[in-house]
Structure formats: C-alpha cells, structure tokens
Amino acid sequence: MNRRRVLLIFVLFASIFREDSARAAQAKIWEEFSGEKVLAHVQRLVDFGPRPPGSEALEKSRDYIEGQLHLSTWQVSRQSFTDETPRGKVRFVNLIARFPAHGNDAASFLLCAHYDTKTFDTIRFVGANDGGSGTGLLLELGRVLAQRPDLAAKIELVFFDGEEAYENFSGRDGLYGSRYFARQLGNGGANQFRGGILFDMVGQRSLKITLPTNSPAEMARDIFASAEALKLRSHFTYLDREMIDDHTPLNAIGIPTIDLIDFSFPWWHTAEDTIDKLSPQSLQIVGSVALYYLSEFAPKR
Template identity: 30%
Template sequence: MSVVFVKKFLGLACVTSVLMSSAFAFEFEQDAALFSVEKIDQAMKRFVKAPHPMASFEQKKYTQELRANLSREGWDVQVQKFKTKIPNTASEKLGGKDKKATPVKEVEGENLIALSKGSDRCLVLIGGHYDTKPYANMKFVGANDGGSSTAAMLELARVVSVLRKAEASNRTVSNDAGRFLDCTVGLAFFDGEEATLADWNDGERLLGVQDNIHGSRAFAANLEKQFDGIAYKGLPIKALLIIDMIGHKEQNLFITRGSNSQLAQKLLAQRSTTKITSVNLLIEDDHLPFAQLGVPFVHIIDWTNLAEWHTANDTLDIISNKNIADFGDLLVRFLKQRR
C-alpha cells in the first residue's frame, strides 16, 4: 500500500467519522427536542407529592424547587412576590372557630417567571397555575388541575433550551426568520388561581373580595403599556398561551371564546394527534387579566372531563403523560412557526 493511498484512506475515514458524528449529534438533538414522557412522569409525581395551596409552606418549598430546576436549564428565573386578600376560613363568619379572626386576611403569593432570551425584541408567554385548591378535609393534589400544565411547562423549558443550544452551534439554524421562537420565550407559573372557598365567586358574593386568579392579576397589573403593545420588561407580548387541565387520559382540549383567532389557527394547524378544537365557550381563568389589557391570547383547557375535577380523585390515575407530551410537542411546533 502506497503512502499516498494510506493518506487518502485515512483522510476519507476522518471525514466519514466527522459526518457520522455530526449526523449522530443532529439526530440526538432532534430527539432531545421532543417532549420526554419519562420526564413528564417525574414532574407529575413531584407535583402530587402533597397539596400546596397558595401561601402554604409546601407551596413555598415547591416554588424553590421549580426555580432551581428552571435555572439548571439555563433560564433567567425570578420570583414575583405579591400581597393579596383571601377569605379567612378560620373566622366564625366562614364556619371557623377563631372568634378574633377577621373574615378576610392578607397573604403573600409567589409567581415564578422564567425567560429564555431570543434574538428578536418580543415576548411569547406560556402560562398556567401551579397551586392546588385548598381543602380542610380532603387531600387534593390537583394532578390534572395544576399538575399537568406545570409538568408541560417544565418540560418545555428543557426542550426550548435544547433548541437554543442547537441553533447557537449552527447545526439546526432556521432560515425562517420571525418565528415565535425567535422572541424571548417566557414561562409564567401563576400562584393562587384557585379560590379559597368552595365556589369560584364565593369570596366576592360573601365578602366582596375577588378570590381567584390572584397571581395572574398581580402579574398583569405590573405590565407596561408601550407604543407597540403591552410589554413585560420592555418586551412587547406577541402571544400568550394559558394552559390548564391538559393531561387527562381522555384528553379533549378546547380553545375558548375570546382567544385570538390568528394564534388559534396557528395552533390548530399543528395539532397532529392532539384532540383540540375551538369552541364558543367562555371560561374564567388566568387569561382574563390579559384579555382586559388587550394582550393577544389563546386559552386552552379540557372542560369535558370534569368527573374528578376538585375531588380527591384528581390523581395520577387519570393522567396520560403521553397526552401531555403530544400536547407539548404541539407547542414546540407552534413556536417554530412564523408569527
């Protein structure tokens, strides 16, 4: 074998090795940019470990865990503390035994806001609540109602980080400028969506206090009005997706009334195996404070599988991690579209 031939052979082998390594790396990145059923399962199991209503010790502990997890994925994470008034169930007026307790008390809630910086001056927000409804005589862990959206958002944080790293390394750079993903992506974990009393409007009816969507109201109250729209930290919000109760094994998702039609159509175009439709149904949820400001939003919720809603049966038994993963992949496809 001649020296020249050996050099050519070794050169070809090196090129082949590099190409194979690049192909393997690309394939690995593509797989890593899909939602992991296993990771969703882990997130769900942590969420239902114990009830964690707003202002509880368990909620504050969980907030710190979420913050650490998101920071590990490279997100800029901030805890937004806020004061709010809720019904005081210890008071005699509300059936409690404390004669000195006032019917209304002030508590501190905590929103968790995570940002992944994009190249364009805009913001796409995905939000949902991470508190569980408080019950004195029932262990309510909110697997679907709170847990499913939280798990989806945590996994979205990982996937977006994978996409950011891949594009930074020039291996999967998109030529399609102006995508939602080119904006800064924000994840808003809202505290205190759940009402303290049994019914959503009991606080207002009995005490004149709005007892719901505490965290999203506090967040929206601090947004900025700019010439190019409502903004957070100077970034105009181009899209807001509020997700709630998305993980039922019989998943049937609704895009509710008031949602931005253009954003809704872009989502529906990516639905694949996820059952999701637009319906003329008005539901009160964390999107309301933003709707009042004129922020373009889409509200997504399953409002058909309600047998376990606000009962002790809202546990992992009714959850499909695969359904959550499929929905999460839909969100990723949405983010890759032109805005």
C-alpha cells in the same frame, strides 16, 4: 481503492451524516420533549401534598420549580404580593423565568401555568391534573427550549399563584396571580409580548384539549395546524363556551393568549384528581404541539 482512500471516504460520509442529524435535531425541537419527564415533575409536586396559596407545600413547590429551572440556566425571580380574599389577606408569589438574553433579543412570548391547588376544607385535593400537569409541562418546556437559546431568549415562563377562586370567579376572587402580573405589566405589556400560551389540565389519559370559544382566532388556527402537522389533530377541539382562566387578564391588556385546557376531565376539583389519571403520552402530545407552534409559527409573526 486502497484502504486509506476507503477510510477517507468513510470519514467524509460520517461527518456529513453527523452534521445532518445535528441539524435535524435542532429543526425538530418538539421531538426532544418528554412526557415521562413531565410526569416525574408532577409526581414530585403531588408528593408535597395539597398546595394552596400560603402553604408550606407551595413554598416547597417554588423551591423545586426554581431548582429545576436553574439546571437549564433559566433565571427565576419571585413576584410577591398580598391581596384581599374571601378568607382575608393572603400572600401570593408568581415565579417568572427568563433565559439569559442573546444580543438584542427581549422576551416576546409568554408560556404560563398555575402552580397552586384549590383550597378545600373537606377533601384532600392534590391537583395532579389541575395545578400539577401545567407546572410540570412548563418545566419540561424550559429544559427543551434551553437547547435552542435563540428561541428560549424570546420566551418568558410564568408560574401563577392563586389561580383558583376561594368561592367563585369574580373581579376580586380567583386569578390572583395573573391579575397582579397583568396589572404590573400595564398596557406596555401588550407592546412587549406578542402572545402567550396557558397550560391548564393537560395530562388526562383520554386527552381532549378543548379550546375556549374566546380563543384568539389566529392562534387557535395555528395550534390546530401544528397538531395536524404532527398527526395529533384528533386530540384538539373547541369547547362549547368561553372560559375564565389565567389567560383572561392577559387578553384584557392586549396580549393574545390561548388557553390549552382539557375541560372534559371527570375528576375536576375532586379528591380523585390524582396522578393515576394522567399519562405521559397526553403530556407529550400537548408539549410537542406547543413546541411545534413555537418553532414553526410564533416567531414568524
């Protein structure tokens, strides 16, 4: 074989290999997800300090979230409203991100998290896991999904304000952002959105995602199957009860939404909910299972 022919064969093989690996990278989008990048987002948020509704630190969080989403071309809008709370009128702001549409694609699936932290008078609560982890995870999902515009165009990212109750969860306290969002969608929302995933407290080192018993059964099954496919099934189980969280108002208007929450977190609503309790591996587990689900299950429905 002469040198030119050897070179030709080499070039041919190299190009086939390159195409194959590009296809593989596209197919396995969940491998693009970085738990380290999520943790870096959470660090930035925690550095702003406690982030209760109406605070300057929460306004800084909004600017940060918007800036990060713009980097991967998401378009962000602010949904502002005021509501009556046990502490009087408070102004809340949900952030809603959409990917520039491709053809006739309209968003049909919600990915959500709350970005506020609970108001405490007596402790300094920075909510690394409760408020921080879900927000950071959603930002990283935004970055990765942007690599698959066809998939991203089907997704709406929603950052809820005012998830936390001032006193106790009731029809009038807590879930301010998701209740307002659901009210604005009205019953037409159930026609537009086929489903949603909520992320809340997804970063603790010994991760155990505890699906509430009132999770939509089909989605729970597919989440378990996604975890199984990635050999991460041991991190997912059922909680022993139902849960009130931002998925509740969405399910109430007919959008099946599953709450990926780790309610086994010992530092829940304490000053100890700090970044040292989180690990990039845990964030990676939740992010990759969600991407596997989105890529392999959600659009096929």
